[in-house]
Amino acid sequence: MQALTYIGPGQKTWGSVPTPAISQPTDAIIKIVKTTICGTDLHILKGDVPAVTKGRVLGHEGVGIVEEVGNAVSNFKKGDRVLISCITSCGKCEYCKKQMYSHCEDGGWILGHLIDGTQAEYVRVPHADNSLYPIPEGSDEEALVMLSDILPTGFEIGVLYGAVKPGDIVAIVGAGPIGMAALLTAQFFSPAKLIMIDVDDSRLEMAKKFGATEVINSANEDAVKSIFEQTKDGVDVAIEAVGIPQTFDVCQRILRPGGHLANVGVHGISVHLELQKLWIQNITITTGLVNTNTTPMLLKTVKSGKLTPAALITHRFEFDQFLEAYDVFGNAAKERALKVIISNT
Known part of the structure; x- marks a missing residue:
């Protein structure tokens, strides 16, 4: 064959x-x-x-x-x-x-x-x-x-592990297939905002069609600064859907107290975890294989x-x-x- x-x-x-x-x-x-x-x-x-x-x-x-x-x-x-x-x-x-x-x-x-x-x-x-x-x-x-x-992965490891609930502000970092799957299935829980972050304008346009309420091109603007400008004090859930240190870093920096970081991306190298800042914010970090x-x-x-x-x-x-x-x-x-x-x- x-x-x-x-x-x-x-x-x-x-x-x-x-x-x-x-x-x-x-x-x-x-x-x-x-x-x-x-x-x-x-x-x-x-x-x-x-x-x-x-x-x-x-x-x-x-x-x-x-x-x-x-x-x-x-x-x-x-x-x-x-x-x-x-x-x-x-x-x-x-x-x-x-x-x-x-x-x-x-x-x-x-x-x-x-x-x-x-x-x-x-x-x-x-x-x-x-x-x-x-x-x-x-x-x-x-x-x-x-x-x-991709759909069970985005749903289980992103949405369910991230504990998305009605009224949440959710940021998804990475508008690839897994990020889009998380975007589609997060809507089961009626979050207040779904923010998609990526460097590709065509994928961000597609994310809007799939239900993203806001999009941020992190190649053109500071994604962390933009998140804090449009929220009270960050997001309830950050879903990492790429698997590189830069996207993980964005996720850990945009969480509000009590927030969830759901890592879905496959990481080939280590990331820098700012635990000295996160522990006092009551942050939950999850990872997983579908x-x-x-x-x-x-x-x-x-x-x-x-x-x-x-x-x-x-x-x-x-x-x-x-x-x-x-x-x-x-x-x-x-x-x-x-x-x-x-x-x-």
């Missing part, structure tokens, strides 16, 4: 690799119909995730068709259309019983990380009964790709039309254009790219 393979920092290739086979009775083999590229894939390519070894097929998002199941799989059969979760869950270990699926003792984030992922014609999904979701009849499968990772325990709820909101993640898709490609898709996504500002869809037709 054809797949996108990591060769080493800064190196990738699109070419032929062995087709996966059932290795455990709880496995399923899925024929990929649609997949995408995540910011985490770009972090891997930069060398930020050393656990990813040479020859790994990347990707942890997608929808597809069940090709084969192991004899212990009971919820799915050949021909079923399924959403693939970015998190693999055995459903039985201590962490799974706490709904901390990201720390599953025989799973977690392994697709495109510790085992081959979804940027391929076929993928092996361990613990299929707990790691796949049936696609409702008539669903927009492109939209559902957003539920593999658990995807909210995916069933998000599926319902998409099916009902309350959430429209298809709006996040800006570019579409075929599988033989995978390297071009990476070029576009990797130059998001220039290409005005948010999420790309790659279809196996």
Whole structure:
């Protein structure tokens, strides 16, 4: 089969690799119909995730068709259309019983990380009964790709960990896919203000369409100063959705007393934590890897039309254009790219 393979920092290739086979009775083999590229894939390519070894097929998002199941799989059969979760869950270990699926003792984030992922014609999904979701009849499968990772990530690690509540002033630093997912799902809780901070005017314009009440281009103005000029004493919730020291620093400096800093971004290097200033302000700082325990709820909101993640898709490609898709996504500002869809037709 054809797949996108990591060769080493800064190196990738699109070419032929062995087709996966059932290795455990709880496995399923899925024929990929649609997949995408995540910011985490770009972090891997930069060398930020050393656990990813040479020859790994990347990707942890997608929808597809069940090709084969192991004899212990009971919820799915050949021909079923399924959403693939970015998190693999055995459903039985201590962490799974706490709904901390990201720390599953025989799973977690392994697709495109510790085992081959979804940027391929076929993928092996361990613990299929707990790691796949049936696609409702008539669903927009492109939209559902957003539920593999970015929507539950923005919602769980940004909005829920940030404890967004009605009337809050919320600032999201980073208008990429994760920041936009946090923006869309924060509106479930009716915050008073949703402020989006980024350096890309085109993404800030898109954020306005998605519900941002204010936008700040931090390349043109001092974001911290602007926040304090338009609030009493800062924001209730700051969501870090980039993963670099500069954006984390903005978040820790704009919080009001009692505020929450929800770090969602993947950090490849350390940040400077101003704990000497934060401790006396009763600040809560949270971090996390998505658990995807909210995916069933998000599926319902998409099916009902309350959430429209298809709006996040800006570019579409075929599988033989995978390297071009990476070029576009990797130059998001220039290409005005948010999420790309790659279809196996």
